[in-house]
Every structure is written in C-alpha cells, then in structure tokens.
Amino acid sequence: MNKQIIVNLPVRDLEKSRAFFAALGFSFDPRFSSDSAAFMVIVEGGIHAMLMTEAFFQSLIDKPLVRAKEAxxxxxxxxxxxxxxxxxxxxxxxxxxxxxxxxxxxxxxxxxxxxxxxxxxxxxxxxxxxxx
Incomplete structure (x- = not known):
C-alpha cells in the first residue's frame, strides 16, 4: 500500500462544505463517507481530506475544537x-x-x-x- 495523506477538518455544515469543494473539482468517495463525514479526494491515490461535522470531530479529541474563523x-x-x-x-x-x-x-x-x-x-x- 502506498502512503497517503488524509487531513481531517471539522466543518459546521457538511453538505455546504461538500458543495463548496465539489465546485473546486474535488470528488468524494461514498465508501468512506457518512452523515457525519465525507471523504474528499484531492489527488487520486495520495492526498485526501476527511470533512467531519464538528460534533464527530470533537468526539475524536480531548481538547477544545479550534474555530478556524477565529484562529x-x-x-x-x-x-x-x-x-x-x-x-x-x-x-x-x-x-x-x-x-x-x-x-x-x-x-x-x-x-x-x-x-x-x-x-x-x-x-x-x-x-x-x-x-x-
């Protein structure tokens, strides 16, 4: 298996974020997507992002969520x-x-x-x- 980069990003509105990145030409893999996360393909076979609802992202960490609009x-x-x-x-x-x-x-x-x-x-x- 070749190495890949998957950046996990919290988003407030998953569907709006999916639409935003689809407008940039990125695609999504439904096999790794759900109501709380969308697996975005930036470069096939190597660079991806997992867009996660803030609640789902927060469930994976034990620190406060950084609001990217603020910091x-x-x-x-x-x-x-x-x-x-x-x-x-x-x-x-x-x-x-x-x-x-x-x-x-x-x-x-x-x-x-x-x-x-x-x-x-x-x-x-x-x-x-x-x-x-």
Missing part, C-alpha cells in the same frame, strides 16, 4: 501544475463562497495565492517553475 493551526498547501490552475481554483473557491485573504504573489519562479474555505480553513495554492 488557525495550519495552512494546507497544494501544489498546482500551472499558474492558470492556481488562478482557476482561486476563482472557483471565491465563486463558491470562499474568500482570498491576500492577493497573489508572483516571485517569477513561484506563484501562489490562498483561499479561506467556508469554515475558515486556509488553503494555499502554489506553482513552481520546473528546475533545469
């Missing part, structure tokens, strides 16, 4: 294949109800911009020029 613990960073992919995903995130906390940054060899999802989780999208 952040992580920024999820995804590499993109092109600057256009970064811009396209940002545009879809904003159209689906997300927001951009800062303008794009163009460093010539690297281009990035982030978005905040419906629950305040920060996602950064980055493209880097191929190395010679």
């Amino acid at each position: 952040n613990e992580v920024i999820i960073c995804l590499s993109c294949e092109s600057r256009e992919e970064v811009d396209s995903l940002i545009a879809r995130a904003v159209a689906a109800g997300g927001r951009t906390p800062h303008p794009p940054e163009d460093h010539g060899f690297m281009y990035d911009q982030g978005f905040e999802d419906l629950d305040g989780h920060l996602w950064n999208l980055v493209w880097s020029a191929p190395q010679p």
Whole structure:
C-alpha cells in the first residue's frame, strides 16, 4: 500500500462544505463517507481530506475544537501544475463562497495565492517553475 495523506477538518455544515469543494473539482468517495463525514479526494491515490461535522470531530479529541474563523493551526498547501490552475481554483473557491485573504504573489519562479474555505480553513495554492 502506498502512503497517503488524509487531513481531517471539522466543518459546521457538511453538505455546504461538500458543495463548496465539489465546485473546486474535488470528488468524494461514498465508501468512506457518512452523515457525519465525507471523504474528499484531492489527488487520486495520495492526498485526501476527511470533512467531519464538528460534533464527530470533537468526539475524536480531548481538547477544545479550534474555530478556524477565529484562529488557525495550519495552512494546507497544494501544489498546482500551472499558474492558470492556481488562478482557476482561486476563482472557483471565491465563486463558491470562499474568500482570498491576500492577493497573489508572483516571485517569477513561484506563484501562489490562498483561499479561506467556508469554515475558515486556509488553503494555499502554489506553482513552481520546473528546475533545469
């Protein structure tokens, strides 16, 4: 079995979050989804997120739940294949109800911009020029 990354994220409204990420082009695997969680496929065979209702997420931890709209613990960073992919995903995130906390940054060899999802989780999208 190859290694995978599965990021677990608490969400207030599971169906709204599913719709938001579906608008970005991500899919969901019903085999690992339920009324309290949705298994989101970001990159087939490797990168996933488990969107969990806050109640279900809270049942798995013994500390207070961080409200991402109030404080952040992580920024999820995804590499993109092109600057256009970064811009396209940002545009879809904003159209689906997300927001951009800062303008794009163009460093010539690297281009990035982030978005905040419906629950305040920060996602950064980055493209880097191929190395010679």
